[in-house]
Amino acid sequence: MTHAQETRVLEALDGFMIELPSWGFADTGTRFGKFYQAAAASTLEEKLADAGEVHRLTAACPSVAVHVLWDFTAGEDPTSTSAVAAKYGVRIGAINPNVFQDQVYKLGSFCSPDPSARKMALDHTLESIEIGRAVGSTLLSMWLADGTNYPGQDNIVRRKRDLEAAFKTIHDAMPPGMTLLVEYKPFEPGFYHTDIADWGMAYVLARHAGPHARVLVDTGHHLPNANIEHIVAYLLDEGMLGGFHFNDKKYADDDLELGTIDPYAVFRIFNVIAQHEFDTGVRPEIAYMVDQSHNLKPKIEAMLQTVDAAQTLFAKAQLVDRKALAEHQASGDIVMAERCLVEAYQTDVRPLLAEWRRAKGVPTDPIQAHRESGYAERAARDRSAARAARGEKQGGSYA
Numbered sequence: 001m002t003h004a005q006e007t008r009v010l011e012a013l014d015g016f017m018i019e020l021p022s023w024g025f026a027d028t029g030t031r032f033g034k035f036y037q038a039a040a041a042s043t044l045e046e047k048l049a050d051a052g053e054v055h056r057l058t059a060a061c062p063s064v065a066v067h068v069l070w071d072f073t074a075g076e077d078p079t080s081t082s083a084v085a086a087k088y089g090v091r092i093g094a095i096n097p098n099v100f101q102d103q104v105y106k107l108g109s110f111c112s113p114d115p116s117a118r119k120m121a122l123d124h125t126l127e128s129i130e131i132g133r134a135v136g137s138t139l140l141s142m143w144l145a146d147g148t149n150y151p152g153q154d155n156i157v158r159r160k161r162d163l164e165a166a167f168k169t170i171h172d173a174m175p176p177g178m179t180l181l182v183e184y185k186p187f188e189p190g191f192y193h194t195d196i197a198d199w200g201m202a203y204v205l206a207r208h209a210g211p212h213a214r215v216l217v218d219t220g221h222h223l224p225n226a227n228i229e230h231i232v233a234y235l236l237d238e239g240m241l242g243g244f245h246f247n248d249k250k251y252a253d254d255d256l257e258l259g260t261i262d263p264y265a266v267f268r269i270f271n272v273i274a275q276h277e278f279d280t281g282v283r284p285e286i287a288y289m290v291d292q293s294h295n296l297k298p299k300i301e302a303m304l305q306t307v308d309a310a311q312t313l314f315a316k317a318q319l320v321d322r323k324a325l326a327e328h329q330a331s332g333d334i335v336m337a338e339r340c341l342v343e344a345y346q347t348d349v350r351p352l353l354a355e356w357r358r359a360k361g362v363p364t365d366p367i368q369a370h371r372e373s374g375y376a377e378r379a380a381r382d383r384s385a386a387r388a389a390r391g392e393k394q395g396g397s398y399a
């Protein structure tokens with residue numbers, strides 16, 4: 001590796017910050033059951049503490065995405081949350097309104113045929129914007145569970161138009177500097193159609209909403225074999241890529257740690273981002289966020305695995321010889337063009353990542369350092385006691 005390549009990787013890592021999801025530190029499960037961990041976070045403070053631990057060990061995760069209904073108590077002053085976050089060395093990132101949990105949303109939120117459901121979703125989202133304003137957040141992440149389960153269940157175009165109108169109102173209610181991120185998903189819980197099924201629909205809705213709306217790509221929200229980097233390249237070229245929700249999947253929205261199943265696919269996504277930066281000379285503004293729930297692994301370790309995978313694959317993508325690649329592409333030398341990608345992907349960047357971590361004053365092996373710190377054991381002990389004091393259900397033992 002040349003000195004110039006090393007410098008490029010180290011600088012790229014400096015600009016590659018990854019937001020953690022508060023919900024990734026809590027006990028979650030599948031619809032078949034939940035396996036409790038004594039160290040899992042229950043309160044927002046515990047979630048922020050865990051996120052702070054990940055940031056302390058990586059220097060790469062300074063912000064935390066929050067889910068309004070899961071994290072905030074109605075009537076509570078949200079600004080106190082910023083202070084709690086600061087206590088743990090992090091800040092509040094994307095605000096995620098929750099318009100899918102209440103009984104009223106049985107037929108949808110903004111797309112529901114029931115005007116009271118549409119109103120409740122809008123009111124909640126407008127309140128979420130106020131929370132975002134209070135905590136200084138610059139991102140409003142919208143994912144809807146809206147969809148239908150049977151052909152003929154509802155009028156798809158009526159739903160689209162109601163959604164467009166809602167997003168326009170939401171967009172215009174945002175304070176300056178806030179971006180609306182529109183997330184898509186082709187399935188679940190709607191199994192016939194979802195109202196924002198793919199990036200094209202998210203793009204159209206974001207465009208209709210106004211200039212401060214972008215598309216959010218959740219890597220788990222695609223049908224099998226979708227070419228995600230192609231989608232990312234298009235959105236980047238259109239100036240419409242807002243951010244990512246990182247996770248990996250074998251089948252559907254499995255919420256596995258990034259790169260556990262298909263690391264080359266993640267590399268290819270980072271490759272198109274690096275290519276865009278090379279072509280335009282501008283580093284695109286992208287909100288890199290994790291969206292995972294860890295049902296079996298210890299949550300902090302799972303998060304550390306994702307951060308490590310993201311940094312490793314991001315670093316590799318910086319090593320593609322873009323000049324040679326352009327020449328091979330122009331001359332139609334497919335084999336050599338592909339080799340440019342594969343060689344970068346196969347380069348061992350671990351020593352360089354270790355160098356970056358040493359320069360930041362963080363451990364070169366964050367998982368090992370976390371295990372040695374005793375944090376998990378302390379959290380298990382203290383949180384079990386706290387849950388017992390609150391009369392809440394106890395989790396199982398910390399594995």
Ligand code: PSV
Nearest residue numbers: 023096143183218245253291
């Ligand atoms: C939905 O599957 C999703 O990806 C959305 O981003 C939600 O906010 C998140 O998961 C948590 O349920």
Ligand code: MN
Nearest residue numbers: 183218245291
């Ligand atoms: Mn998501």
